[in-house]
Amino acid sequence: MMPRRISAMLAAAVAFAGLAPAPAAAQLFFYNPDFKGGPVEASDPIVGEPLPGATLAEQRAALLWNFRAAMNVSALQCQSSYMRATQNYNGFIAHHATELAAAYAALGKYFLRVSGPKGANLFDQYSTRTYNSFSTMNIQGFCQISTNALKSGLRVPKGELAPFALAHIREVRSSLAPAFDKPLAYNPYAVQVPQLPNLGEDCWNKANELTARCGGAGGEDSGKKRRG
Structure with a gap:
């Protein structure tokens, strides 16, 4: 088969394949799992490891540290x-550096207040468990x-x-649970399958061009009779 004829067939195949459904660039599921979201209070156990005797300000600091x-x-x-x-994490840390630094300082003071000299070491252990969670x-x-x-x-x-952290920490925690995609269901009304042109021998002229009669742009050869 001549190269021009092969190119025409490949172009038709590409046009057909181009209509296949695909997930969005930053989407890991065709159908989003139902991760439970919604705002919480800073003292909600879903935020992270509880801090006995913590003030509201210290609980909010813990919320930011968990987030x-x-x-x-x-x-x-x-x-x-x-x-x-x-890249986004680096930008996130730089953008919110002041608020995160204040949360770090507040938590450090909490552990020193409730645990004395052992506070710094206990804060390190708390941070490790928080990351692991x-x-x-x-x-x-x-x-x-x-x-x-x-x-x-x-x-x-x-x-x-x-x-912002109060509004999103529940959904982040919920997303740690196993999640599975739903099977794709074929919908003939959502996916329109194009009709391929006739690529039979009778559709090509002497220059190996697909004729207009069969969906191409080539002309008919003079004196050529259509088969069948």
């Missing part, structure tokens, strides 16, 4: 280039939710990270 830990784990685990987890083998759901939170967090004004 920061989740975003850090996201940057380490979600390494797909289109998610930009590492966001580690999961079911990273698809966690990566989808956490990287979206990272991107959205970049748009949160400085000094307003705590309300």
